[in-house]
Amino acid sequence: MQGIFEGMKAHRKEDGSLLLFRPDQHAIRMKIGAERMCMPSPSIDQFVDAVKQTVVANKRWAPPPRKGSLYIRPMLIGSGSALGVHPAPEYMFFTYASPVGNYFKQGKAPLNLYVEEELIRAAPGGVGGVKSISNYGPVMKALVDAKRQGFSDVLYLDSVNKKYLEELSAANIFILKGNVISTPPASGTILPGITRKSVIDIAQDLGYQVEERAISVDELREADEVFCTGTAVGVASVGSVTYQGRRIEFKVGANSACQALGSTLVGIQTGLIEDDKDWVLKIA
Numbered sequence: 393m394q395g396i397f398e399g400m401k402a403h404r405k406e407d408g409s410l411l412l413f414r415p416d417q418h419a420i421r422m423k424i425g426a427e428r429m430c431m432p433s434p435s436i437d438q439f440v441d442a443v444k445q446t447v448v449a450n451k452r453w454a455p456p457p458r459k460g461s462l463y464i465r466p467m468l469i470g471s472g473s474a475l476g477v478h479p480a481p482e483y484m485f486f487t488y489a490s491p492v493g494n495y496f497k498q499g500k501a502p503l504n505l506y507v508e509e510e511l512i513r514a515a516p517g518g519v520g521g522v523k524s525i526s527n528y529g530p531v532m533k534a535l536v537d538a539k540r541q542g543f544s545d546v547l548y549l550d551s552v553n554k555k556y557l558e559e560l561s562a563a564n565i566f567i568l569k570g571n572v573i574s575t576p577p578a579s580g581t582i583l584p585g586i587t588r589k590s591v592i593d594i595a596q597d598l599g600y601q602v603e604e605r606a607i608s609v610d611e612l613r614e615a616d617e618v619f620c621t622g623t624a625v626g627v628a629s630v631g632s633v634t635y636q637g638r639r640i641e642f643k644v645g646a647n648s649a650c651q652a653l654g655s656t657l658v659g660i661q662t663g664l665i666e667d668d669k670d671w672v673l674k675i676a
């Protein structure tokens with residue numbers, strides 16, 4: 393009944409080495425998640441060491457520069473023989489890896505999102521802020537239905553007012569209006585993304601004003617740009633959001649803020665831009 397996971401990437405540099413992006417942050421998030429779920433967790437060092445070993449052992453599966461990355465999936469699950477509702481008697485921590493390309497099947501084309509008004513992803517007091525396996529099964533239906541209608545992903549609303557933006561199935565959401573970039577606060581019902589946090593820092597460095605605040609779905613009508621962030625998607629531009637049968641469109645492509653943020657992030661992750669924030673861990 394207890395299970396949490398992480399997802400991070402290693403990018404191959406021109407010199408053949410592999411660069412892991414902020415593994416310590418993933419370790420910290422797993423530790424915080426484990427506390428919420430009453431699970432013991434690996435220490436930060438144990439976690440980072442396990443991820444490093446997984447990357448070294450699977451180095452030959454890491455795609456060449458610009459052709460994708462090696463995705464690493466650490467998991468912590470309850471195990472042992474027990475039937476009742478109580479913390480498991482034993483736990484397993486393991487990691488595995490796979491080469492990956494683009495997360496969405498349309499590649500890097502702008503996303504078309506569907507605002508879900510019926511099904512909710514997380515509620516206050518729940519575990520929306522934890523990368524818990526229990527958060528994903530319940531929204532498969534919304535996701536499958538949206539994809540069947542041709543959308544790329546679902547944009548969930550808050551469960552109380554059904555009015556404020558939360559996030560996508562596995563990515564955080566941002567809107568841009570003028571020089572101001574806004575994103576919902578990580579106050580328990582959304583997953584506190586490490587890409588989200590990194591993009592906030594990069595945006596401030598690039599001169600944008602960044603606000604973490606409740607964003608009403610109606611604000612989409614005035615937004616210049618919408619984009620989403622996550623380990624799997626990177627920084628992905630959103631071309632349209634469909635809400636109550638109306639399709640709202642946004643600026644995409646060259647000269648967009650999304651493009652600038654995305655290329656800076658990828659530059660740091662792949663070693664093309666100097667890592668002055670100490671985000672990248674080089675693995676031989």
Ligand SMILES: *Cc1c(COP(=O)(O)O)cnc(C)c1O
Binds near residue numbers: 561564586588621
């Ligand atoms: C993993 C995930 C994200 C993105 O988090 P990153 O740390 O940036 O990869 C956002 N939302 C949900 C629901 C997620 O599961």
